Amino acid sequence: MKQYLALCQRIIDEGQWVENERTGKRCLTLINADLEYDVANNQFPLITTRKSFWKAAIAEFLGYIRGFDNAADFRQLGTKTWDANANDNQAWLNNPARKGPDDMGRVYGVQGRSWQKPDGSGFDQLAKIVDNLSNKKDDRGEILTFYNPGEFDLGCLRPCMHTHTFSLLGDTLYLTSYQRSCDVPLGLNFNQIQVFTFLALMAQITGNKAGKAYHKIVNAHIYEDQLPMMRDVQLKREPFPSPQLNINPDIKSLKDLETWVTMDDFEVVGYQHHDPIKYPFAV
Ligand SMILES: Nc1nc(=O)c2c([nH]1)NC[C@@H]1CN(c3ccc(C(=O)N[C@@H](CCC(=O)O)C(=O)O)cc3)CN21
Numbered sequence: 001m002k003q004y005l006a007l008c009q010r011i012i013d014e015g016q017w018v019e020n021e022r023t024g025k026r027c028l029t030l031i032n033a034d035l036e037y038d039v040a041n042n043q044f045p046l047i048t049t050r051k052s053f054w055k056a057a058i059a060e061f062l063g064y065i066r067g068f069d070n071a072a073d074f075r076q077l078g079t080k081t082w083d084a085n086a087n088d089n090q091a092w093l094n095n096p097a098r099k100g101p102d103d104m105g106r107v108y109g110v111q112g113r114s115w116q117k118p119d120g121s122g123f124d125q126l127a128k129i130v131d132n133l134s135n136k137k138d139d140r141g142e143i144l145t146f147y148n149p150g151e152f153d154l155g156c157l158r159p160c161m162h163t164h165t166f167s168l169l170g171d172t173l174y175l176t177s178y179q180r181s182c183d184v185p186l187g188l189n190f191n192q193i194q195v196f197t198f199l200a201l202m203a204q205i206t207g208n209k210a211g212k213a214y215h216k217i218v219n220a221h222i223y224e225d226q227l228p229m230m231r232d233v234q235l236k237r238e239p240f241p242s243p244q245l246n247i248n249p250d251i252k253s254l255k256d257l258e259t260w261v262t263m264d265d266f267e268v269v270g271y272q273h274h275d276p277i278k279y280p281f282a283v
């Protein structure tokens, strides 16, 4: 939690104002941030200086694991986070590749589970990684990437947290996640949870121990309409200790994640937090 607050403060102290054409909003921007999560000791990086809707963050990531391309499927899992980008973004509404309401196109999980090969068939990046790690194999290329520039015009948004690299040392699993663009008040609250939970889940289903997760961010920003609440409200609050995340131990395979897992299989214990803050969302 302290590293999150330190990053927010660093953006305020050292950030530069940058115009953003896509959203029409200026952002206070900092380049390069490194965050670390202690998954081995279950130090769940949940924001405590406001109430975090952590189940929505896990639901969003489970949707990526399942290869969803539709905001309605995300809603059914428990998150509305893709509604605006799928349905309120004029550039995407005008795009002939959009298949209809709620369609997100070839984003995130579509690339992760069925990257299109030259012969037209799909390559399942995640299944390959799960197979190797389950056999204690790390080929130094256990990389899941959602970043496919050749298909950007077929999706509603380019992936922000775009690449996840797994590494095995003995039977301890590590994760390094890369993010090109980070909405620190809203997105990072979710992305921290997702990096942590992804490593915990992958360790569990591949029979390894979870080590640390490393989260590398390039462009970290606060939108101009979010700044007063961050600077004058959230940063004035004292953080509470980290809670813990409990995952149903019956989750044992990628198939389990694809089929029966719901948000009821995740529990947070010891979550002390301040009141919610509703930050504006830029579409
Ligand atoms: N501008 C922007 N920021 C983002 O963080 C972001 C995007 N766009 N587009 C794609 C996804 C969608 N994400 C989202 C979308 C909405 C919330 C959000 O509204 N969070 C609220 C409440 C969530 C709830 O009630 O479930 C929050 O207070 O955290 C968070 C992340 C993250 N990404």
Ligand SMILES: O=c1ccn([C@H]2C[C@H](O)[C@@H](COP(=O)(O)O)O2)c(=O)[nH]1
Pocket: 022, 157, 158, 160, 161, 181, 182, 183, 184, 186, 187, 188, 191
């Ligand atoms: O997981 C996510 C997804 C999105 N974001 C934020 C980062 C930016 O504020 C926008 C995306 O805008 P681009 O113009 O495509 O950079 O969404 C995030 O923080 N985390």
